[in-house]
Amino acid sequence: MNMVQAGQMATLEVIRVAPFGFFLSAGDEDILLHKNEAEGELREGQKVSVFLYIDHEDRLAATMKKPLLTSGEFTWLYVSDVNRKLGVFLEMGIQKQLLLSKDDLPKEWASWPQRGDKVFVGLKLDKKGRLLAKLGLDVELQEMEQEAGKDMLHKEVSGYVYRVIALGAFFFTEEQHIAFLHRDDIKGVVRLGQRVSARVKSIREDGRLNVTQNPRKVEAYQEDSEQIYQILKDRGGAMPFSDQTDPDTIRDRFGISKAAFKRAMGKLMKEGKIYQEEGWTYLTSIKQK
Template sequence: METKKPGLVYTLKVLRDSDLGYVLDLEDGKEVLLHKAEAKGKYEEGGSVEVFLYQDHEGRLAATETIPKVRLDSLAWLEVAGVNHKLGVFLHIGIKKDLLLSKDDLPESWDEWPHIGDKVYSGMKLDKKGRLFADLATEEEMVEQAESATEAAFNQQTSGHVYKINESGVLVFTEEQHIGFIHNDELKVKPRLGQKLGARVAFVREDGRINLSMKARKEVAYSEDAERIYQYLRENKGQMPLTDKSSPDEIKATFQMSKAAFKRALGKLMKEEKIIQENGKTYLQI
Protein backbone atom coordinates (compact mmCIF):
# COMPACT_ATOMS: atom_id res chain seq x y z
CA MET A 1 0.00 0.00 0.00
CA GLU A 2 1.39 3.38 -1.02
CA THR A 3 2.23 5.75 1.83
CA LYS A 4 0.66 9.14 1.26
CA LYS A 5 3.30 11.88 1.09
CA PRO A 6 2.95 15.60 1.75
CA GLY A 7 3.35 17.66 -1.38
CA LEU A 8 0.92 15.70 -3.56
CA VAL A 9 -2.82 15.67 -4.34
CA TYR A 10 -4.93 12.65 -3.34
CA THR A 11 -8.60 11.68 -3.35
CA LEU A 12 -9.31 10.46 0.19
CA LYS A 13 -12.29 8.85 1.90
CA VAL A 14 -14.13 10.75 4.63
CA LEU A 15 -14.09 8.67 7.84
CA ARG A 16 -16.09 11.01 10.07
CA ASP A 17 -17.06 14.58 10.81
CA SER A 18 -15.53 16.23 13.88
CA ASP A 19 -15.85 19.62 15.58
CA LEU A 20 -12.69 20.82 13.83
CA GLY A 21 -13.31 19.35 10.39
CA TYR A 22 -13.33 16.12 8.44
CA VAL A 23 -11.15 13.15 9.35
CA LEU A 24 -9.82 11.54 6.17
CA ASP A 25 -8.45 8.04 5.62
CA LEU A 26 -4.82 7.80 4.48
CA GLU A 27 -5.33 4.04 3.84
CA ASP A 28 -2.20 3.08 5.77
CA GLY A 29 -3.76 3.01 9.22
CA LYS A 30 -3.34 6.74 9.60
CA GLU A 31 -5.70 9.69 9.43
CA VAL A 32 -5.44 13.32 8.44
CA LEU A 33 -7.66 16.28 9.29
CA LEU A 34 -9.26 18.49 6.68
CA HIS A 35 -10.01 21.55 8.82
CA LYS A 36 -13.35 23.18 8.10
CA ALA A 37 -11.47 26.37 7.22
CA GLU A 38 -9.71 24.39 4.47
CA ALA A 39 -12.86 22.63 3.18
CA LYS A 40 -14.83 24.03 0.28
CA GLY A 41 -17.95 21.96 0.84
CA LYS A 42 -19.80 19.69 3.26
CA TYR A 43 -19.10 15.96 3.22
CA GLU A 44 -20.78 12.86 4.57
CA GLU A 45 -19.08 9.84 6.10
CA GLY A 46 -18.05 7.46 3.32
CA GLY A 47 -17.77 10.22 0.74
CA SER A 48 -14.51 11.30 -0.89
CA VAL A 49 -12.68 14.57 -1.37
CA GLU A 50 -9.64 15.69 -3.36
CA VAL A 51 -7.03 17.33 -1.13
CA PHE A 52 -3.43 18.49 -1.05
CA LEU A 53 -1.33 17.19 1.85
CA TYR A 54 1.14 19.45 3.64
CA GLN A 55 2.57 20.14 7.09
CA ASP A 56 0.88 22.82 9.17
CA HIS A 57 2.74 25.43 11.23
CA GLU A 58 3.26 22.87 14.01
CA GLY A 59 4.69 20.28 11.64
CA ARG A 60 1.61 18.05 11.63
CA LEU A 61 0.28 16.51 8.44
CA ALA A 62 -2.78 18.43 7.26
CA ALA A 63 -5.09 18.56 4.26
CA THR A 64 -6.56 21.39 2.21
CA GLU A 65 -8.94 21.50 -0.72
CA THR A 66 -7.01 24.47 -2.11
CA ILE A 67 -4.62 23.01 -4.67
CA PRO A 68 -1.35 24.98 -4.60
CA LYS A 69 0.52 26.38 -7.58
CA VAL A 70 3.29 23.81 -7.18
CA ARG A 71 3.61 20.23 -5.92
CA LEU A 72 6.26 17.52 -5.69
CA ASP A 73 5.45 16.61 -9.27
CA SER A 74 5.33 20.12 -10.78
CA LEU A 75 7.10 23.48 -11.11
CA ALA A 76 5.81 27.04 -11.09
CA TRP A 77 6.86 30.69 -10.84
CA LEU A 78 6.45 31.53 -7.16
CA GLU A 79 6.42 34.98 -5.58
CA VAL A 80 8.61 35.72 -2.58
CA ALA A 81 6.40 36.42 0.45
CA GLY A 82 9.07 36.88 3.13
CA VAL A 83 12.81 36.86 3.85
CA ASN A 84 14.54 35.46 6.94
CA HIS A 85 18.34 35.57 6.79
CA LYS A 86 18.58 32.74 9.33
CA LEU A 87 16.33 30.41 7.33
CA GLY A 88 15.95 31.54 3.72
CA VAL A 89 13.05 33.01 1.75
CA PHE A 90 9.39 32.05 1.93
CA LEU A 91 7.46 31.50 -1.30
CA HIS A 92 3.71 31.95 -1.69
CA ILE A 93 2.21 28.81 -3.21
CA GLY A 94 -1.49 29.64 -2.98
CA ILE A 95 -2.32 28.07 0.38
CA LYS A 96 -2.18 29.54 3.90
CA LYS A 97 1.31 28.21 4.60
CA ASP A 98 4.23 29.55 2.56
CA LEU A 99 7.02 27.27 1.35
CA LEU A 100 10.60 27.77 2.56
CA LEU A 101 13.45 28.00 0.08
CA SER A 102 16.37 27.18 2.37
CA LYS A 103 19.35 29.48 2.72
CA ASP A 104 21.45 26.45 1.69
CA ASP A 105 19.92 26.75 -1.80
CA LEU A 106 20.45 30.52 -2.04
CA PRO A 107 23.54 32.56 -2.97
CA GLU A 108 26.09 33.09 -0.21
CA SER A 109 25.72 36.87 -0.40
CA TRP A 110 22.49 38.29 1.04
CA ASP A 111 22.70 41.02 -1.62
CA GLU A 112 21.88 38.35 -4.21
CA TRP A 113 18.88 36.93 -2.32
CA PRO A 114 15.40 37.59 -3.72
CA HIS A 115 13.31 40.41 -2.24
CA ILE A 116 9.60 40.30 -1.42
CA GLY A 117 7.71 40.41 -4.72
CA ASP A 118 10.48 38.79 -6.77
CA LYS A 119 9.70 35.48 -8.48
CA VAL A 120 11.62 32.21 -8.76
CA TYR A 121 10.87 29.09 -10.78
CA SER A 122 10.62 26.30 -8.25
CA GLY A 123 9.27 22.90 -7.38
CA MET A 124 8.97 21.07 -4.07
CA LYS A 125 11.14 18.51 -2.34
CA LEU A 126 11.04 16.44 0.86
CA ASP A 127 14.02 16.45 3.19
CA LYS A 128 15.20 13.38 5.13
CA LYS A 129 12.69 14.16 7.86
CA GLY A 130 9.81 14.31 5.37
CA ARG A 131 9.44 18.09 5.54
CA LEU A 132 8.45 20.12 2.48
CA PHE A 133 10.87 22.67 1.05
CA ALA A 134 11.07 24.67 -2.15
CA ASP A 135 13.41 23.28 -4.79
CA LEU A 136 14.79 25.68 -7.41
CA ALA A 137 14.48 24.51 -10.99
CA THR A 138 17.64 23.12 -12.53
CA GLU A 139 19.20 24.47 -15.72
CA GLU A 140 17.82 21.43 -17.56
CA GLU A 141 14.31 22.18 -16.32
CA MET A 142 14.60 25.79 -17.45
CA VAL A 143 15.74 24.64 -20.91
CA GLU A 144 12.80 22.21 -21.15
CA GLN A 145 10.24 25.00 -20.94
CA ALA A 146 12.18 27.53 -23.03
CA GLU A 147 11.36 28.60 -26.59
CA SER A 148 14.01 29.41 -29.22
CA ALA A 149 14.25 33.06 -30.21
CA THR A 150 14.22 34.13 -33.87
CA GLU A 151 15.95 37.03 -35.59
CA ALA A 152 12.72 39.00 -35.21
CA ALA A 153 13.60 39.42 -31.54
CA PHE A 154 16.75 41.45 -32.33
CA ASN A 155 16.74 44.95 -30.83
CA GLN A 156 13.36 44.36 -29.15
CA GLN A 157 12.75 45.29 -25.53
CA THR A 158 11.88 42.45 -23.18
CA SER A 159 11.85 41.62 -19.50
CA GLY A 160 12.40 38.54 -17.42
CA HIS A 161 13.32 37.15 -14.03
CA VAL A 162 16.89 36.30 -13.02
CA TYR A 163 17.20 32.56 -12.38
CA LYS A 164 20.97 32.19 -12.15
CA ILE A 165 23.90 34.44 -11.22
CA ASN A 166 27.48 33.59 -12.13
CA GLU A 167 30.82 35.38 -12.32
CA SER A 168 30.19 36.61 -15.88
CA GLY A 169 26.63 37.85 -15.50
CA VAL A 170 23.07 36.60 -15.10
CA LEU A 171 20.67 34.27 -16.86
CA VAL A 172 17.06 35.40 -17.17
CA PHE A 173 13.88 33.75 -18.38
CA THR A 174 11.94 36.27 -20.45
CA GLU A 175 8.22 36.87 -20.84
CA GLU A 176 8.51 35.31 -24.31
CA GLN A 177 9.98 32.18 -22.66
CA HIS A 178 13.47 32.77 -24.05
CA ILE A 179 16.65 32.16 -22.10
CA GLY A 180 18.72 35.33 -22.06
CA PHE A 181 22.17 36.22 -20.80
CA ILE A 182 23.20 39.66 -19.53
CA HIS A 183 26.95 40.12 -19.18
CA ASN A 184 28.16 42.13 -16.19
CA ASP A 185 29.25 44.91 -18.58
CA GLU A 186 25.68 45.20 -19.86
CA LEU A 187 24.04 45.42 -16.41
CA LYS A 188 22.95 48.72 -14.86
CA VAL A 189 22.05 47.28 -11.45
CA LYS A 190 23.53 44.77 -9.01
CA PRO A 191 21.31 41.78 -9.79
CA ARG A 192 19.61 39.41 -7.40
CA LEU A 193 17.92 36.04 -7.85
CA GLY A 194 14.27 36.37 -8.87
CA GLN A 195 14.59 40.06 -9.81
CA LYS A 196 12.66 41.26 -12.85
CA LEU A 197 14.91 43.09 -15.30
CA GLY A 198 14.10 44.98 -18.47
CA ALA A 199 16.62 44.73 -21.30
CA ARG A 200 17.17 44.98 -25.05
CA VAL A 201 17.93 41.98 -27.25
CA ALA A 202 21.47 42.70 -28.44
CA PHE A 203 22.12 39.40 -30.22
CA VAL A 204 20.18 36.26 -31.18
CA ARG A 205 22.38 33.18 -30.93
CA GLU A 206 22.27 30.16 -33.21
CA ASP A 207 21.05 27.96 -30.34
CA GLY A 208 17.97 30.17 -29.87
CA ARG A 209 19.21 31.92 -26.75
CA ILE A 210 19.61 35.68 -26.64
CA ASN A 211 22.21 38.09 -25.35
CA LEU A 212 20.67 41.07 -23.59
CA SER A 213 21.77 44.56 -22.62
CA MET A 214 20.30 47.00 -20.13
CA LYS A 215 22.22 49.82 -21.80
CA ALA A 216 21.00 51.94 -24.68
CA ARG A 217 22.36 51.41 -28.19
CA LYS A 218 25.51 53.46 -28.78
CA GLU A 219 23.87 56.03 -31.00
CA VAL A 220 21.13 56.52 -28.41
CA ALA A 221 23.70 56.71 -25.62
CA TYR A 222 25.66 59.39 -27.51
CA SER A 223 22.53 61.49 -27.81
CA GLU A 224 21.61 61.06 -24.13
CA ASP A 225 25.15 61.98 -23.00
CA ALA A 226 25.19 65.04 -25.26
CA GLU A 227 21.86 66.18 -23.85
CA ARG A 228 23.16 65.87 -20.28
CA ILE A 229 26.20 68.01 -21.08
CA TYR A 230 24.09 70.57 -22.93
CA GLN A 231 21.67 70.89 -19.98
CA TYR A 232 24.60 71.17 -17.56
CA LEU A 233 26.01 74.08 -19.56
CA ARG A 234 22.63 75.83 -19.64
CA GLU A 235 22.35 75.50 -15.86
CA ASN A 236 25.93 76.74 -15.26
CA LYS A 237 26.02 80.10 -17.06
CA GLY A 238 26.89 78.48 -20.39
CA GLN A 239 30.35 77.24 -19.44
CA MET A 240 32.29 74.49 -17.69
CA PRO A 241 35.98 73.92 -16.86
CA LEU A 242 36.03 70.65 -18.79
CA THR A 243 37.08 69.82 -22.36
CA ASP A 244 38.02 66.73 -24.33
CA LYS A 245 41.51 67.17 -22.81
CA SER A 246 40.25 66.86 -19.20
CA SER A 247 41.22 63.88 -17.07
CA PRO A 248 38.93 60.84 -16.78
CA ASP A 249 38.57 61.46 -13.02
CA GLU A 250 37.41 65.06 -13.52
CA ILE A 251 34.87 63.96 -16.13
CA LYS A 252 33.55 61.09 -14.03
CA ALA A 253 33.22 63.31 -10.95
CA THR A 254 30.92 65.67 -12.84
CA PHE A 255 29.04 63.46 -15.29
CA GLN A 256 29.57 59.86 -14.14
CA MET A 257 30.61 58.86 -17.65
CA SER A 258 33.83 57.65 -19.21
CA LYS A 259 36.20 60.01 -21.00
CA ALA A 260 35.51 58.20 -24.27
CA ALA A 261 31.75 58.74 -23.91
CA PHE A 262 32.36 62.38 -22.91
CA LYS A 263 34.50 63.02 -26.01
CA ARG A 264 31.90 61.43 -28.29
CA ALA A 265 29.16 63.60 -26.77
CA LEU A 266 31.28 66.77 -27.11
CA GLY A 267 32.01 65.85 -30.71
CA LYS A 268 28.29 65.57 -31.41
CA LEU A 269 27.59 68.98 -29.82
CA MET A 270 30.46 70.65 -31.73
CA LYS A 271 29.28 69.15 -35.00
CA GLU A 272 25.84 70.60 -34.30
CA GLU A 273 27.60 73.95 -33.54
CA LYS A 274 26.12 74.11 -30.06
CA ILE A 275 29.43 74.44 -28.19
CA ILE A 276 33.02 75.63 -28.59
CA GLN A 277 36.16 74.84 -26.59
CA GLU A 278 38.60 77.63 -25.67
CA ASN A 279 41.35 78.10 -23.06
CA GLY A 280 40.61 74.84 -21.23
CA LYS A 281 36.87 75.46 -21.01
CA THR A 282 33.74 74.54 -22.94
CA TYR A 283 31.17 77.21 -23.78
CA LEU A 284 27.68 77.26 -25.21
CA GLN A 285 27.80 78.78 -28.67
CA ILE A 286 25.30 81.59 -28.84
Protein backbone atom coordinates in the same frame (compact mmCIF):
# COMPACT_ATOMS: atom_id res chain seq x y z
CA MET B 1 3.25 0.95 5.48
CA ASN B 2 2.52 4.63 4.82
CA MET B 3 3.70 5.68 1.32
CA VAL B 4 2.28 9.21 1.21
CA GLN B 5 4.34 12.31 1.95
CA ALA B 6 4.09 16.09 1.88
CA GLY B 7 3.88 17.69 -1.54
CA GLN B 8 1.75 14.95 -3.10
CA MET B 9 -1.83 14.81 -4.26
CA ALA B 10 -3.59 11.72 -2.88
CA THR B 11 -7.04 10.14 -2.89
CA LEU B 12 -7.83 9.06 0.67
CA GLU B 13 -10.85 7.67 2.50
CA VAL B 14 -12.62 9.46 5.34
CA ILE B 15 -12.50 7.05 8.28
CA ARG B 16 -13.68 9.29 11.09
CA VAL B 17 -15.63 12.54 11.47
CA ALA B 18 -14.69 14.88 14.34
CA PRO B 19 -16.10 18.28 15.44
CA PHE B 20 -13.00 20.05 14.06
CA GLY B 21 -12.56 18.08 10.84
CA PHE B 22 -12.11 14.70 9.22
CA PHE B 23 -9.54 11.95 9.61
CA LEU B 24 -8.30 10.30 6.44
CA SER B 25 -6.69 6.89 6.16
CA ALA B 26 -3.16 6.75 4.77
CA GLY B 27 -1.94 3.24 5.49
CA ASP B 28 -0.71 3.10 9.07
CA GLU B 29 -1.30 6.83 9.64
CA ASP B 30 -4.44 8.94 10.06
CA ILE B 31 -4.22 12.38 8.46
CA LEU B 32 -6.29 15.34 9.62
CA LEU B 33 -8.32 17.31 7.08
CA HIS B 34 -9.39 20.34 9.09
CA LYS B 35 -12.88 21.72 8.45
CA ASN B 36 -11.32 24.96 7.18
CA GLU B 37 -9.47 22.92 4.56
CA ALA B 38 -12.47 20.80 3.48
CA GLU B 39 -15.05 21.56 0.83
CA GLY B 40 -18.53 20.82 2.17
CA GLU B 41 -19.58 18.15 4.65
CA LEU B 42 -17.90 14.79 4.22
CA ARG B 43 -19.03 11.39 5.45
CA GLU B 44 -17.28 8.23 6.59
CA GLY B 45 -16.29 5.98 3.70
CA GLN B 46 -16.14 8.88 1.23
CA LYS B 47 -12.97 9.21 -0.83
CA VAL B 48 -11.53 12.68 -1.35
CA SER B 49 -8.68 14.15 -3.38
CA VAL B 50 -6.32 16.13 -1.14
CA PHE B 51 -2.93 17.83 -1.14
CA LEU B 52 -0.60 16.82 1.71
CA TYR B 53 1.62 19.22 3.64
CA ILE B 54 3.24 19.61 7.06
CA ASP B 55 1.25 21.86 9.40
CA HIS B 56 2.53 24.27 12.07
CA GLU B 57 2.80 21.38 14.57
CA ASP B 58 4.99 19.36 12.17
CA ARG B 59 2.17 16.89 11.46
CA LEU B 60 1.21 15.56 8.04
CA ALA B 61 -2.05 17.32 7.18
CA ALA B 62 -4.40 17.53 4.20
CA THR B 63 -6.28 20.21 2.28
CA MET B 64 -8.87 20.02 -0.49
CA LYS B 65 -7.73 23.41 -1.80
CA LYS B 66 -5.82 23.10 -5.05
CA PRO B 67 -2.16 24.06 -4.71
CA LEU B 68 -0.30 25.95 -7.41
CA LEU B 69 2.55 23.46 -7.17
CA THR B 70 2.95 19.73 -6.42
CA SER B 71 5.96 17.38 -6.26
CA GLY B 72 7.74 16.96 -9.59
CA GLU B 73 6.45 20.26 -11.00
CA PHE B 74 8.01 23.73 -11.40
CA THR B 75 6.15 27.01 -11.65
CA TRP B 76 6.35 30.75 -10.89
CA LEU B 77 5.17 31.74 -7.41
CA TYR B 78 4.72 35.21 -5.93
CA VAL B 79 6.80 36.31 -2.93
CA SER B 80 4.50 37.14 -0.02
CA ASP B 81 7.04 37.88 2.71
CA VAL B 82 10.78 38.19 3.33
CA ASN B 83 12.62 37.09 6.48
CA ARG B 84 16.36 37.73 6.53
CA LYS B 85 16.90 34.94 9.07
CA LEU B 86 14.91 32.29 7.19
CA GLY B 87 14.47 33.24 3.53
CA VAL B 88 11.42 34.24 1.48
CA PHE B 89 7.87 32.91 1.72
CA LEU B 90 5.87 32.08 -1.40
CA GLU B 91 2.12 31.91 -2.06
CA MET B 92 1.21 28.44 -3.31
CA GLY B 93 -2.59 28.56 -3.24
CA ILE B 94 -3.14 26.99 0.18
CA GLN B 95 -3.15 28.39 3.69
CA LYS B 96 0.40 27.21 4.34
CA GLN B 97 3.08 29.35 2.68
CA LEU B 98 6.15 27.81 1.08
CA LEU B 99 9.64 28.73 2.31
CA LEU B 100 12.53 29.29 -0.06
CA SER B 101 15.43 28.98 2.37
CA LYS B 102 18.14 31.61 2.65
CA ASP B 103 20.59 28.77 1.91
CA ASP B 104 19.20 28.69 -1.65
CA LEU B 105 19.20 32.47 -2.09
CA PRO B 106 22.02 34.75 -3.34
CA LYS B 107 24.63 35.66 -0.73
CA GLU B 108 24.09 39.37 -1.33
CA TRP B 109 20.97 40.71 0.40
CA ALA B 110 20.41 43.21 -2.46
CA SER B 111 19.92 40.25 -4.83
CA TRP B 112 17.17 38.64 -2.71
CA PRO B 113 13.58 38.72 -4.02
CA GLN B 114 11.18 41.30 -2.62
CA ARG B 115 7.45 41.14 -1.96
CA GLY B 116 5.53 40.91 -5.22
CA ASP B 117 8.44 39.38 -7.13
CA LYS B 118 8.02 36.01 -8.83
CA VAL B 119 10.41 33.07 -8.50
CA PHE B 120 10.61 29.85 -10.49
CA VAL B 121 10.54 26.93 -8.06
CA GLY B 122 9.75 23.28 -7.44
CA LEU B 123 9.23 21.35 -4.21
CA LYS B 124 11.65 19.42 -2.01
CA LEU B 125 11.54 17.90 1.48
CA ASP B 126 13.90 18.69 4.33
CA LYS B 127 15.23 16.04 6.74
CA LYS B 128 12.00 16.23 8.77
CA GLY B 129 9.81 15.77 5.70
CA ARG B 130 8.69 19.40 5.61
CA LEU B 131 8.04 21.13 2.30
CA LEU B 132 10.57 23.63 1.00
CA ALA B 133 10.95 25.41 -2.32
CA LYS B 134 13.90 24.72 -4.61
CA LEU B 135 14.97 27.04 -7.38
CA GLY B 136 14.33 25.93 -10.94
CA LEU B 137 17.07 26.40 -13.52
CA ASP B 138 17.56 26.10 -17.29
CA VAL B 139 16.93 22.36 -17.31
CA GLU B 140 13.45 22.85 -15.82
CA LEU B 141 12.65 25.71 -18.21
CA GLN B 142 13.54 23.69 -21.31
CA GLU B 143 10.05 22.21 -21.61
CA MET B 144 8.60 25.74 -21.97
CA GLU B 145 11.54 27.39 -23.74
CA GLN B 146 11.15 28.59 -27.34
CA GLU B 147 14.08 29.16 -29.70
CA ALA B 148 14.39 32.84 -30.65
CA GLY B 149 14.39 33.84 -34.31
CA LYS B 150 16.56 36.51 -35.92
CA ASP B 151 13.56 38.87 -35.92
CA MET B 152 14.07 39.30 -32.14
CA LEU B 153 17.25 41.34 -32.66
CA HIS B 154 17.00 44.84 -31.07
CA LYS B 155 13.53 44.12 -29.69
CA GLU B 156 12.58 44.99 -26.11
CA VAL B 157 11.84 41.92 -23.97
CA SER B 158 10.58 41.54 -20.40
CA GLY B 159 10.46 38.70 -17.91
CA TYR B 160 11.34 37.44 -14.43
CA VAL B 161 14.88 36.72 -13.22
CA TYR B 162 15.31 33.05 -12.28
CA ARG B 163 19.07 32.98 -11.64
CA VAL B 164 21.66 35.50 -10.42
CA ILE B 165 25.40 34.82 -10.79
CA ALA B 166 28.59 36.88 -10.47
CA LEU B 167 28.61 37.64 -14.21
CA GLY B 168 24.98 38.78 -14.40
CA ALA B 169 21.47 37.38 -14.41
CA PHE B 170 19.24 35.06 -16.43
CA PHE B 171 15.55 35.75 -16.99
CA PHE B 172 12.70 34.05 -18.83
CA THR B 173 10.92 36.36 -21.26
CA GLU B 174 7.21 36.68 -21.92
CA GLU B 175 7.93 35.14 -25.34
CA GLN B 176 9.40 32.13 -23.46
CA HIS B 177 13.02 32.76 -24.37
CA ILE B 178 15.97 32.45 -22.00
CA ALA B 179 17.87 35.74 -21.86
CA PHE B 180 21.23 36.58 -20.29
CA LEU B 181 21.91 40.05 -18.91
CA HIS B 182 25.63 40.60 -18.37
CA ARG B 183 26.64 42.72 -15.38
CA ASP B 184 28.10 45.35 -17.76
CA ASP B 185 24.68 45.62 -19.39
CA ILE B 186 22.73 46.05 -16.12
CA LYS B 187 21.47 49.38 -14.86
CA GLY B 188 21.56 49.31 -11.07
CA VAL B 189 21.12 46.00 -9.22
CA VAL B 190 19.08 43.07 -10.53
CA ARG B 191 17.58 40.70 -7.97
CA LEU B 192 16.21 37.17 -8.13
CA GLY B 193 12.49 37.18 -8.99
CA GLN B 194 12.53 40.75 -10.30
CA ARG B 195 10.62 41.64 -13.46
CA VAL B 196 13.13 43.24 -15.82
CA SER B 197 13.15 44.68 -19.32
CA ALA B 198 16.08 44.79 -21.73
CA ARG B 199 16.93 45.09 -25.41
CA VAL B 200 18.15 42.10 -27.45
CA LYS B 201 21.70 42.79 -28.61
CA SER B 202 22.49 39.36 -30.04
CA ILE B 203 20.98 35.92 -30.61
CA ARG B 204 23.04 32.87 -29.82
CA GLU B 205 23.28 29.81 -32.04
CA ASP B 206 21.14 27.85 -29.58
CA GLY B 207 18.33 30.42 -29.89
CA ARG B 208 18.92 32.09 -26.55
CA LEU B 209 19.28 35.84 -26.12
CA ASN B 210 21.99 38.19 -24.94
CA VAL B 211 20.36 41.41 -23.80
CA THR B 212 21.29 44.83 -22.47
CA GLN B 213 19.72 47.63 -20.47
CA ASN B 214 22.19 50.14 -21.91
CA PRO B 215 20.87 52.53 -24.58
CA ARG B 216 21.96 52.20 -28.19
CA LYS B 217 25.06 54.20 -29.06
CA VAL B 218 23.10 56.89 -30.88
CA GLU B 219 20.83 57.31 -27.87
CA ALA B 220 23.82 57.26 -25.53
CA TYR B 221 25.60 59.99 -27.53
CA GLN B 222 22.48 62.12 -27.29
CA GLU B 223 22.11 61.61 -23.54
CA ASP B 224 25.81 62.27 -22.87
CA SER B 225 25.94 65.39 -25.03
CA GLU B 226 22.77 66.77 -23.39
CA GLN B 227 24.28 66.16 -19.95
CA ILE B 228 27.53 67.95 -20.85
CA TYR B 229 25.67 70.85 -22.45
CA GLN B 230 23.52 71.28 -19.34
CA ILE B 231 26.57 71.23 -17.05
CA LEU B 232 28.16 73.95 -19.18
CA LYS B 233 25.01 76.07 -18.92
CA ASP B 234 24.84 75.54 -15.17
CA ARG B 235 28.46 76.71 -14.85
CA GLY B 236 27.83 79.89 -16.80
CA GLY B 237 29.18 78.58 -20.09
CA ALA B 238 32.68 77.31 -19.16
CA MET B 239 34.25 74.26 -17.52
CA PRO B 240 37.85 73.11 -16.93
CA PHE B 241 37.37 69.83 -18.79
CA SER B 242 38.23 68.95 -22.39
CA ASP B 243 39.46 66.12 -24.62
CA GLN B 244 42.78 66.35 -22.74
CA THR B 245 41.24 65.65 -19.30
CA ASP B 246 42.33 62.33 -17.79
CA PRO B 247 39.83 59.40 -17.88
CA ASP B 248 39.45 59.06 -14.09
CA THR B 249 38.45 62.70 -13.70
CA ILE B 250 35.91 62.36 -16.51
CA ARG B 251 34.38 59.24 -14.99
CA ASP B 252 34.20 60.83 -11.52
CA ARG B 253 32.67 64.08 -12.81
CA PHE B 254 30.41 62.85 -15.62
CA GLY B 255 29.91 59.14 -14.88
CA ILE B 256 30.97 58.08 -18.40
CA SER B 257 34.15 56.79 -20.08
CA LYS B 258 36.61 59.12 -21.78
CA ALA B 259 35.70 57.60 -25.15
CA ALA B 260 32.02 58.38 -24.58
CA PHE B 261 32.99 61.88 -23.36
CA LYS B 262 35.01 62.58 -26.51
CA ARG B 263 32.18 61.32 -28.74
CA ALA B 264 29.68 63.58 -27.00
CA MET B 265 32.03 66.56 -27.14
CA GLY B 266 32.63 65.91 -30.84
CA LYS B 267 28.88 65.92 -31.43
CA LEU B 268 28.48 69.27 -29.67
CA MET B 269 31.42 70.81 -31.56
CA LYS B 270 30.08 69.53 -34.88
CA GLU B 271 26.77 71.18 -34.05
CA GLY B 272 28.63 74.43 -33.29
CA LYS B 273 27.47 74.55 -29.68
CA ILE B 274 30.89 74.45 -27.94
CA TYR B 275 34.59 75.11 -28.50
CA GLN B 276 37.77 74.24 -26.57
CA GLU B 277 40.75 76.36 -25.57
CA GLU B 278 43.74 75.53 -23.35
CA GLY B 279 42.06 72.59 -21.63
CA TRP B 280 38.74 74.41 -21.07
CA THR B 281 35.41 73.98 -22.86
CA TYR B 282 33.10 76.92 -23.58
CA LEU B 283 29.65 77.49 -24.97
CA THR B 284 29.84 79.07 -28.40
CA SER B 285 27.12 81.49 -27.38
CA ILE B 286 29.48 82.95 -24.74
CA LYS B 287 32.19 83.56 -27.35
CA GLN B 288 29.71 85.24 -29.66
CA LYS B 289 28.87 87.71 -26.89
